[in-house]
Amino acid sequence: MRLIDEAALADITLGSTVLGSGGGGDPYIGMLLAREAIRRHGPVPLVDIEEVPDDANVVFIAGLGAPGVLIEKLPRAEEYVRVLRELERLTGQTFAYVCAAEAGGLNAVTPFTTAAAAGVPIVDADGMGRAFPELQLVTPTLYGGRATPMVMADEHGNVMYLTSATNAWAEAYTRAAVGASGANAATALYPMTGAEAKERLVHGAISLAEDLGRTIREARAAHTSPVAAVLAKQRGVLLFTGKVEEVERRNERGWTIGKAHLSGLDEYRGRRMTVHFQNENLAAERDGQVVATSPDLIMSMEIDTGEPIPAEEIRYGYRVAVVGLPCDPRWRTAAGIELAGPRHFGYDMEYRPVEEMSR
Template identity: 50%
Template structure:
């Protein structure tokens, strides 16, 4: 158990955006929301999964929608508490804890808002070990945990509660509601017992985010390579270093979809790379060959500063390094690949597990 203050948030947000694989929302916006909540309510207690009781009632929170929209339609933070309270009212129980459903710059920070406002501890874990674009793409889904009952809330004070027939329907109906709410909304779903959290969440996510963010900062301050520092913490490997030459991006169906094409600056990592994304980076193709693919992590960092680059901030001329990082082993099972592998997203290539740095 430890207390998280506003001083911890910059490193946490930076590392969360790296693990978010280009998605999960803007880290700066998430950090500001969390800082405001902590200043109003005091520090948040962070607990490990081994510190919670099996009978705990855990209500996760997150933002849903297109990250490109959230750069212009900034959240206030009230959406998160609105969604959490709507779900508590529907279920007739108050949360004893909250947790993030995914790693991401905004979605690893928004649970700090829920924890601070509700006065409950935050669990050091998440449901993916990264970020994915769709609500059913959580490890609890593989364990048979239902996403619904669930609640959504927007900045106008609107809230919607849903009961769905399976987690794929939760995604479809919640996505439609989110589009009507302006392509971004807060969501509270996957209510868990402490036992379910221990069985199905990824432990230590927020601690890992902080370690990654701190490694980048300290490397930069020490005039060392921040990309190598992040890669070392994650057990990843640089697969490309280059300059962004073209970005094609559209916002459709509540997602930011597109491609980015990079020109190589390092002969050792190839001459050209194409990134395909749907909120998150999904596939990296180097000189015509797939080198990293979902469910493994594709993390884009500014080569000089090590700052993570989200898909909504990809732009012409930016010099970046692309890291591949192995995913949680549960995503590599047949069930995990069916839920979030390349075939689900319509790619024809066979998944080949990415090998990180040699130990």
């Protein structure tokens, strides 16, 4: 167990944008909320997953935003505590630990608000090792883990408690509900035991986000390359270095969908890359050849600062390194590829590990 203070939270926030793989939502607002909660209630204990008793109850905390709302409106800490308390009240169980559903983007930091305000520790793990756009796309789904019973609370005071037939149904209901609310919503979902958490979750995901954030920060301070440091830290692959020439982007069902087209710089001069995104970056083609796909992580990082550029913000003129990072091994199983591979998102591509494919 160690305590996460404001400084550690800042590193986690920065690192989460790398694990966001182009999506996951801007963690900035979530960080402000978590920082406020830490200032008010003190640092948050982050516990190693092995420290969690097998019979303890753990639950994911995550925020969901109605399209376009999150960046304009600060969510409230109140809902992030309410979802935990309502889940406890309605299930009759006590949840002694909370956990991030995704260590990528906004939801890497939202659980800190719950943890600080409710006085419970955070488990150093997540259900993705990255970010994904649908709530069934988590490693517990691969083990038959259930998203529900879950609670969703919006800022208007509406509270929904759901038991769903499948995790895909939980996604459908929750997405519809957050759309109806027209607001941000906090959720507590995937209740599981400590034993299940140890088996099903990506261990050390929060520490990884922090480590990546620290790596970028230190490289910036030392005037070395943050991109190179991230690649070294994560056995990542440099897929391309180039300038954004054109972005095709449309909003559909509240998703940011499209392609970014890049022309090469340096050793990639004269070559081209297309990055396909649906909230997250999901596939990269270099000179017409697929070099990386989901569930591996694909991230555009600004060449000099290493700043990860989200798919919804990338635009003409950005000079970026496109990097591929290996996903958690569980995503590389047949079930993992079926759940979250390129075909799930409608791309007619075969998944192969990024480190092989990009050779």
